[in-house]
Amino acid sequence: MKDVFLSQYNTRLIHILWMSLISMKNCGAQVLEKTFEEWLRYKEECLKKMASDPYSSGLFCNRTFDMYACWPDGSPGSIVNVSCPSYLPWFEKVKHGLASRRCGPDGQWVMLNGTEPWRDLSQCEMEAVAEEEGAHRLMVSFQVLYTVGYSLSLLALILALLILTLFRKLRCTRNYIHANLFASFGLRAISVIVKDVLVEKLWGRQVFQVSDWEVLLSNKAAIGCRVAQVLMQYCILANHYWFLVEAVYLYKLLIGAVFSEKNYYTLYLYLGWGTPVAFVVPWMAAKYLKENVECWALNENMNYWWIIRIPILLASMINLLIFMQILKVILAKLRANQKGYADYKLRLAKATLTLIPLFGIHEVVFIFATDEQTTGVLRYVKVFFTLFLNSFQGFLVAVLYCFANKEVKSEMKKKWQLWKLDHPALCCSQ
Structure with missing residues (x-):
């Protein structure tokens, strides 16, 4: 042969x-x-x-x-x-x-x-070949788009994490939650970029003999991209559940509940990092036992796909419900003209209210429109919006929760003033 x-x-x-x-x-x-x-x-x-x-x-x-x-x-x-x-x-x-x-x-x-x-x-x-090549060129353009998005998000998230962890005055439960959300987005961006590199390495080689194709189609050749695929699915779930933590924390903050932040922070860690494990492990087992093909990216049996998508849909729906409750609380407090209403609570509410619809709506709209079930223009529209929103979400989160944060800007301004006082010669020389 x-x-x-x-x-x-x-x-x-x-x-x-x-x-x-x-x-x-x-x-x-x-x-x-x-x-x-x-x-x-x-x-x-x-x-x-x-x-x-x-x-x-x-x-x-x-x-x-x-x-x-x-x-x-x-x-x-x-x-x-x-x-x-x-x-x-x-x-x-x-x-x-x-x-x-x-x-x-x-x-x-x-x-x-x-x-x-x-x-x-x-x-x-x-x-037929011309049509396939046209689809290929379009998908390459989409890949460039989301690669730029994830790369930009990763750089912004790393910088935001450094700011929140290095400045002592910014260390509090609220910012710890932000930092975990940043970490989940950063890991997601890394997993997507690594997966693309591994897939390109796997499928981009030149093959001219049957032994080459047998290696290409073997399970061993796809192990690396499967690991990256599992990590990516875990991080996607972690994104949604850490954002659920953000919404729950803000809701408790706004209604003025008295609670121990340390005890609840431990629960937040379990919810944000532990909940995804409960769904990714069964999905991984189902893929390994029933659909152990290529990089586990295709969904021949949609029942396995729902193992991952149902918890995402659930988190999105809960976020939207909390969104409406937070909005109601804010409007009530503003109508009551409460002067003691903390400014940082309003700023946190503004950032969270901006992100909740973004996270929830596109997931709910496209929850039933899978790659396997959509064709033609509808599929490309769905792919474009999904890739664009997913890849740039990390950048938007870093901006709203860190770079545009009044406390962060104030603390950085203080550090810059102190640095100039400690290095007068450098400042004067400029």
Whole structure:
């Protein structure tokens, strides 16, 4: 089998597998492994058919399987037509098309430049391949968009974490919660970037032999990107539950409940970092036992997908309910004109009220619109908004909870003034 892939016809198969890879990475409709298995099945059926059919008499072009299609015996001087191969990822679009080869008057298949066979595959490939390549280019643009978003978010979150942890006067339960939220977003950004690098490394290699494809499709080759996928799903859940912690904390702060912050902070840690484990572990077990394919990014059985999505939807719905309650409390206190109402509470409420709809609405709107269930323009609109919002959320959180925070700006201004007093020579030289 290995020698066959080294033949002069291997480039056509590699092209087909590569186009199925593009389809798999961007549309979720076809899986490379399935295409390869379908090709093997097609090849076996072709070889059986060639062995069982009676041979033609006299001069004729020999039946053959040229790594692309199964060709019967051809009459000299004729064009032989066969249906487009059934293993093509886009077969449904070209199932009525034909592939053609020319049998020469000498009983030999006509060759181009004496090395490659003459074939007309336009009905089987051109439009479908062009469509897949167009989708590929669009998805590459989306990837650039969210890579920029996650990179910008990661830099902003790291800086925000440093500010909240290095300045002692900023150390309090409220900012500890902010710091955990920043950490969850930062880990999410890292996991997405690492996953993309591993996927590119896995699928971006050049493959020319069957052993290469076997390695590419093996479970061992995908372990790294599966680990990154699990981490990403965990961080997505942690994002939502740490934001739920933000909403719960603010609600308790606004209604003036008396409680021990230290005791509740421990509960917040369990809710923010512990709750995602309760859902990611069952999802990981289901994927390993039932859908142990590639990087665990595809959802063949939607029941496993709901293990992750239900807790996200639940957190989003609770956040929206708290959003309405917080809004009611703020309006009531403002109408009562309470002068003792702390300014920092209003600022925290403003930041949280800005983020809650952003976190909740797009999750609720797109909760049933999965990659597997949407097609065409709707799918690309959904993918664009999801990737854009998800990738830039970390940056927005860092701005609202840190860089635009009055306490943070005041503390940084004090530190800057103290630094100038401690280094008068440097300041004067400027």
